[in-house]
Amino acid sequence: MNNHVYSIERSQDKPKVWTLVISLIVIASTMRAPMTAVGSLISDIRATLQLSNATAGLLTTLPLLAFSVLSPFVPILAKRFGLTQIIAASAIVLTIGITIRSSGQLITLFTGTVIIGLAIAVCNVLLPSFVKTKFPNNIGLMTGVYSVAMSFSGAIASGLSVPLAVQHGFGWQGSLLIWAGLACIAAICWCWQLMMERKLNAKTNKPAIIHNITSPLEEKQPFWKNKLALSITFFMGLQSTIFYVMVSWLPEILQERGMSAEHAGLQLSIIQLSQLPFTLIVPILAGKKKDQRSFVIIMFLLLISSLIGFMYGSVQWVTVASILMGAGGGFAFSLAMMFFTLRTKDAQSAAKLSGMAQSVGYLLAAIGPVLFGKLYDLTNNWTAPLFILVSVAILLFVMGLISGKNQTI
Numbered sequence: 001m002n003n004h005v006y007s008i009e010r011s012q013d014k015p016k017v018w019t020l021v022i023s024l025i026v027i028a029s030t031m032r033a034p035m036t037a038v039g040s041l042i043s044d045i046r047a048t049l050q051l052s053n054a055t056a057g058l059l060t061t062l063p064l065l066a067f068s069v070l071s072p073f074v075p076i077l078a079k080r081f082g083l084t085q086i087i088a089a090s091a092i093v094l095t096i097g098i099t100i101r102s103s104g105q106l107i108t109l110f111t112g113t114v115i116i117g118l119a120i121a122v123c124n125v126l127l128p129s130f131v132k133t134k135f136p137n138n139i140g141l142m143t144g145v146y147s148v149a150m151s152f153s154g155a156i157a158s159g160l161s162v163p164l165a166v167q168h169g170f171g172w173q174g175s176l177l178i179w180a181g182l183a184c185i186a187a188i189c190w191c192w193q194l195m196m197e198r199k200l201n202a203k204t205n206k207p208a209i210i211h212n213i214t215s216p217l218e219e220k221q222p223f224w225k226n227k228l229a230l231s232i233t234f235f236m237g238l239q240s241t242i243f244y245v246m247v248s249w250l251p252e253i254l255q256e257r258g259m260s261a262e263h264a265g266l267q268l269s270i271i272q273l274s275q276l277p278f279t280l281i282v283p284i285l286a287g288k289k290k291d292q293r294s295f296v297i298i299m300f301l302l303l304i305s306s307l308i309g310f311m312y313g314s315v316q317w318v319t320v321a322s323i324l325m326g327a328g329g330g331f332a333f334s335l336a337m338m339f340f341t342l343r344t345k346d347a348q349s350a351a352k353l354s355g356m357a358q359s360v361g362y363l364l365a366a367i368g369p370v371l372f373g374k375l376y377d378l379t380n381n382w383t384a385p386l387f388i389l390v391s392v393a394i395l396l397f398v399m400g401l402i403s404g405k406n407q408t409i
Contacts, residue, residue: 023189028146032154066117067362074125075351088190094119095183102177128340129351140287147279231402236361238396239332241368248369274326282334296400302328
């Protein structure tokens with residue numbers, strides 16, 4: 001199997017390699033945009049369908065819960081049907097989900113949202129395994145490439161949703177439906193990859209790559225009893241919590257301090273755009289080192305500096321704090337993705353670890369903003385909730401030091 005994988009990466013048939021890269025970028029671009037596009041349109045959706053704030057909030061929470069529920073089962077599906085086939089199927093399902101969500105009815109809005117969450121959950125779990133399988137010599141580079149594609153498309157979707165809906169007359173339904181086109185392109189790319197893989201397997205008389213992979217962990221101790229696996233799982237969960245708490249509450253925090261709604265919303269775009277260079281550079285640099293604890297230290301300093309800036313800095317320093325938060329978040333997300341591949345010995349183990357970590361991670365991400373808001377209701381100020389977020393950053397640092405050590409599960 002390993003010889004086959006390396007032959008793909010070293011092949012002189014460059015178009016085949018580039019189709020893999022293009023397919024990876026396109027599918028990664030669909031993993032945030034369908035979700036972030038909703039945030040800017042919530043008020044229009046709520047007004048059209050006469051939703052309460054709590055009900056409208058489900059449009060963000062439901063996909064995260066879908067991630068959490070499905071993630072542990074994705075490696076089983078990939079092992080049964082093949083990694084490429086499952087990703088291709090998820091792209092098709094994602095296209096269907098976006099189309100259903102955009103039909104303008106209450107029932108289809110939430111049905112489509114759940115379908116979208118389930119489809120993206122598959123890609124969340126399997127892309128690290130795909131990179132480990134297809135690009136074993138370039139894990140850092142390819143992790144950076146798809147991480148940038150995710151972050152960039154998410155930022156673009158946030159910025160384009162309202163102009164498409166209002167200025168170009170698409171309405172919120174049309175603005176959301178546009179992303180079905182990108183998902184359809186991803187489905188075509190991955191169906192093509194599936195066809196090429198089956199032709200290659202038929203010529204070489206080999207089964208699909210992931211089918212014959214058996215993880216030693218299946219015969220030894222479960223992931224839930226492994227210290228390193230648990231550390232990576234909580235690292236993923238804690239960094240997700242910080243990101244989604246910021247996305248949910250930062251504008252509200254800044255507006256209470258006197259910042260305009262427009263300027264406060266701009267800070268979220270600054271955070272997402274600040275992530276981009278780090279989601280590309282950090283995986284490349286971290287992938288070249290056996291020990292990533294130095295990157296964890298830098299991540300921690302960036303996040304703590306940002307949180308202190310939001311707590312005690314003047315309004316003039318908020319943009320600096322947002323940039324630091326984006327940089328720290330870029331470090332954290334990139335390291336989480338890298339740990340799935342660097343701390344496992346084969347693709348199936350990477351998929352299992354990714355599934356476990358993302359299940360817990362997105363459950364925390366779904367719960368975190370709710371608890372953060374509840375703490376504000378109890379204290380009537382943002383200082384205590386932000387101190388709790390500092391504690392989360394400290395726990396993230398500790399989990400990162402364990403996860404970043406040179407060892408494998």
